[in-house]
Amino acid sequence: MATEFILKAVTPEGLVFEKPVTFVKLRTENGDIGILAKHINFISPIGAGEMVVRENDKEEVTYYLEGGFLEVRQDKVVILGETLVESTKAEAVKRARIAAIEIAKKHKIQEERDILGTKKRLQSNLTRK
16 A cells, blocks of 8 residues: 655745655645545645645654645645745744734735725715715
């Protein structure tokens, strides 16, 4: 029974790596997922966070991964990421927090714009009468 599968990681700059691995853990927009060989086919958007890759039964490499898409097939996993850099676990957590803060700021700004627009429309409708 095969315990390895091919992990291919691509960013806008090009191919980062393509190598046989035994395990991958990464964050999707719906939560963390662990992938072993013969995993069910799956497609998901990628969130910001650490990605742990086990190249053999002992050696694990940590990466920071942000944005993009994940495609899982039984014999191959393809990651199309916006950002993918090798890092320590602490560095990956720190980068994920920074990315979460930036996303929250953007959502807050959009929410404030929506509220302001609604107030203007309400005021306009009240002054028409």
